[in-house]
Amino acid sequence: MTAEMLDAVPDLLAQRIAALREYKGSLLLTHGPAEAPEGVLLALRRPTGALFRVVAFQVQPGPRRQAVAASLAEQLLAAARREEVFLLRAAAADAALLDADLLPLLGLPPLALPYTETWLGNVSASPRQHVPLYRQTTRFTCGPASLLMSFGVLGQPCSERREEIALWREASSIAGLTGPGGCDPFGLALAAQARGYAPRVLTSTSRAMLLERVDTDEKRELIEFVQTDFRLRTEEARIPIEQRDFTVAELAAPVAAGGVALLLIDQFLTHGRHTPHWIVLHHHQDDWFLVNDPWTEPGRMEGPADAEHLPIRTATLEDMAWFGEPAYRAAVILPIQPG
Template sequence: MCSVTLRPALPADLDALSALEQRCFDSDRLSRRSFKKWIKRQHDGLIVAETPERELAGYALVLLQPGTRLARLYSIAVDPSRRGQKLGEQLMDAAEDYAHEERRLYLRLEVRKDNAGAIALYEKRGYRLFGLTPDYYEDHEDALRYQKRLHYQPADAARLHLPWVQQSTPFTCGPACLLMALAALKKQTPNTTEELLLWREATTIFMTAGHGGCHPMGLAIAAKQRGLSAAVWSNQKGALFVDSVRDPDKKAVICALHEHFVKTCRQESIAVHYQDFTATDLDRAISNGKIVLVLISTWRLDGRKAPHWVAISGSDEECFYIHDPDPGEDQAPLDCQHVPITREKFEQMRKYGQAKLRTAVVLGA
């Protein structure tokens, strides 16, 4: 066992971290600028291993995803001269302890498919394989995705069968989620043109600012026309998204489109339930193989009070798992897939606007 002190990185560690990164990796290196950013933020998840001789022997970098119970082991490195001394396990202990102290339920990581030693270490520590990302590294090697439940492993683990689709514009979260459902239920390959066509069919045209978002009935109609079964749940019966729109002309347009969607749902025999879609309903839909799209407020994710569609990829007794189609500026796509949200926090997230709109679209084959 290597005798080291594990502590958060300090500004004085920047040169040593950069040099260590050069010694440890031939490609996919973290830049000096990245290390400087995390040190400047006083990010306690950048953990260094310091020897009694004040040398840096390794580090682990854990990132926390805002608004979720998910942590990600973004990078871990051990100086080549220190390998074989179980320093990697010490750093993993520190990474898991940090994520646990920050009340994260899962720690996730990616590892090269050809890195047998690291894979053996992770599996020995209880990490479970849950995905593969082709062509992930600079040399085109695939990445295996592992995760570990930091508190306990529930009997009813999340179902991780739903493909993830990234929205290509700031306003097509709903269509991107519908493309996920079409990929899962109809094996349809997602594409940007279809995403934009779906938005054109389902949009309310106006929102508080920018392009209009998608109406739940609009999404249900678009899904039905592409061969899926669809049902809508809404705790409001009148026009949606009008409470924060001041312009009377814009309100008139939103109301007109709402009435059109109501009429079309009636014509297409799409069930519209004017009641809340509860956690029990969501669990039942998932167990029956349905894909559920839910409107949330992004306040607890990024501090903005914007309406945003996400797809539910699974559930267990403590969490719902979401596919968020929008990585934003600070997140990697991998951080937006199967994101664990505690049931309590999810209840808080799935209310939008002053009227506390709760709405969902339930899709089946």
């Protein structure tokens, strides 16, 4: 979009377009001349997700309004088919940028908190358990936040920061590249077991993990020491550990049975940076999972509509679920019933 067009649209819409247009996955559709666009539709998609969030949909009043809106709606639906996106959402937080009377052209029901949605084509989610999104409050507590969401699925809802930080203190590898460190699967499994659950750990490596996130030998030695102790304690606690090159597809069975899986991924494909990160897989259907991601990107103005019940194809998760050099993967499975 040109500066001329930004000057021609309302200030709030211009600000949102300027903030999001450079992000991979943003889609800006316009109708009419640059100096006086008749309509604008802005959608945002995480590159790894099969979901478009409609951020803005506005059309100037007049006799051509419905035709212009219908054209923009069809362009978005065509883009969804082309990019194999099968879920649309509109967030109540974006209400000021959405002409409510135009949402039905996309098949979207009236806005509701936190968002409204519609499934496209022949895809529809079978009845699913509600997994409330808990957004991590620090850059290093994705693992504890994922555990909190898992506990919510399995009958022990909790959304307090005190518990998030308490879990981190129990499961942390201590050190990171620029500050406190994240959590390995063994620390998370021990924390889950301490709260009455029966976790199972899958890992492809016997080496300490997350060493890529430290920049001194002292930090590296500390992480190796802590994780060695976590693994020993996991074995002593008789928590099952399977060390092999497992596939993400294997997680479908325990998830379909009503359990959840915490999966370690690299954020590069989603947010363009190599960072280890834990997410929650809580529903499986056909060739995709529904995922809760505790991280929402501030610059993309992400919220629950972007990170809660997010459909991601199994093949995409297979690519995401490798981290490090040499690459390794890890998961923590929690069955539906506490142990």
